[in-house]
Amino acid sequence: MKIDPEISSLKSLISALKAEVTVDHTKIEKLESQIQELKLNYGSGKKDINPLSNEDVEIDDDESDDIRSSRNKAAIVHKKIEASQKKQQKEEKSDVTNLRNSCPAKKLFYSNEGDIQMLHAYEIIPFDNKNGGVWYQGFDITYDAEKIKEEEQLEVFVVPHSHNDPEIPTGAWVMTDEANSHLYSIVTEMFEGHEFLMNTIGVRPKNHWSIDPFGLSPTVSYLLRQANITNLAINRVHYAVKKFLAESKDLEFHWRQLWAGKSDKTDVFTHMFPFGGYDIPSTCGPDRKVSENL
Incomplete structure (x- = not known):
């Protein structure tokens, strides 16, 4: 059976989006685990907390300097989680204009005239x-x-x-x-x-x-x-x-x-x-x- 090239392209884009979501969830789980570790350390009276190394939490290049300058592990973790939550909330908005601009597959869902593709609408x-x-x-x-x-x-x-x-x-x-x-x-x-x-x-x-x-x-x-x-x-x-x-x-x-x-x-x-x-x-x-x- 011959598969439409547009359908194949769309499936690839969807797979890429799912992979991004999986990576984000993995980062969040890692951060939550580190927070739990911090709570245990504070609760047991351990005051010596090593500064966060670059390998512990990945910090994007476009993040603010105050996150990079802070060497407090808990502060960085909380700010990272807050940034991830804000990003997720922004992506989940059902505003049509925002979705047209943020969705990588927008060319398949929306034309240049702003027409609505109902298959996409049903997802949001x-x-x-x-x-x-x-x-x-x-x-x-x-x-x-x-x-x-x-x-x-x-x-x-x-x-x-x-x-x-x-x-x-x-x-x-x-x-x-x-x-x-x-x-x-x-x-x-x-x-x-x-x-x-x-x-x-x-x-x-x-x-x-x-x-x-x-x-x-x-x-x-x-x-x-x-x-x-x-x-x-x-x-x-x-x-x-x-x-x-x-x-x-x-x-x-x-x-x-x-x-x-x-x-x-x-x-x-x-x-x-x-x-x-x-x-x-x-x-x-x-x-x-x-x-x-x-």
């Missing part, structure tokens, strides 16, 4: 489930109350469903990826549906409605794009993924196939509903009680 999203409901699981939204008044206000029109302009989304089997559908069945029913619409009423579907499948397949988005569908509306996505995209205002995006690279030939504009379900209580905001009271 915590997928936690905090107690306390939606207000604890969400995030703070800040805005300038005065500046927002200067923006153009939205004009809302309430139009009854009697104006006789129905939308025909997809033009095929509704939300086909909700079940374990076979590829050939999906393609066949899409051919039949589009031919029927064109021959009967002369309509070419451009929009796809997929709000209830439990999981969304990139295969279906690719087939829809090949059928000249240009817009998707999707909903059934894990709340942690929605939160991740909402924080960076990326709930609307161009869905691109993993193998497409920088080509936009597989792109299809996608709108992801921000909240849980598609019923009325889930459409006004994260707290269902607000809509229910209205």
Whole structure:
């Protein structure tokens, strides 16, 4: 079986990263062992502690001079551990911009335009489930109350469903990826549906409605794009993924196939509903009680 060069390169980078983590853990374990030794020495009344030699703890070249100048073993060990912890915390931040800059494999995960690679996102999203409901699981939204008044206000029109302009989304089997559908069945029913619409009423579907499948397949988005569908509306996505995209205002995006690279030939504009379900209580905001009271 022929292995994609990019996949091989990615595996090599991942192996290198794992090796770095192993080395860091080994250093930390060594430092912790030395601290325990110091505690035992102090506890037994031993006051003569030899200065730390260069072979005991490796000090990076870019570390501050005060660490190098200090010859106290405990001080150096504590500072080394503190520096390692700060480095680890910085690398674990889920901030997208920071990850793009720090990850050695960023060229495979992110394009120059800052597109999000979901395989990478799944590795950094915590997928936690905090107690306390939606207000604890969400995030703070800040805005300038005065500046927002200067923006153009939205004009809302309430139009009854009697104006006789129905939308025909997809033009095929509704939300086909909700079940374990076979590829050939999906393609066949899409051919039949589009031919029927064109021959009967002369309509070419451009929009796809997929709000209830439990999981969304990139295969279906690719087939829809090949059928000249240009817009998707999707909903059934894990709340942690929605939160991740909402924080960076990326709930609307161009869905691109993993193998497409920088080509936009597989792109299809996608709108992801921000909240849980598609019923009325889930459409006004994260707290269902607000809509229910209205």
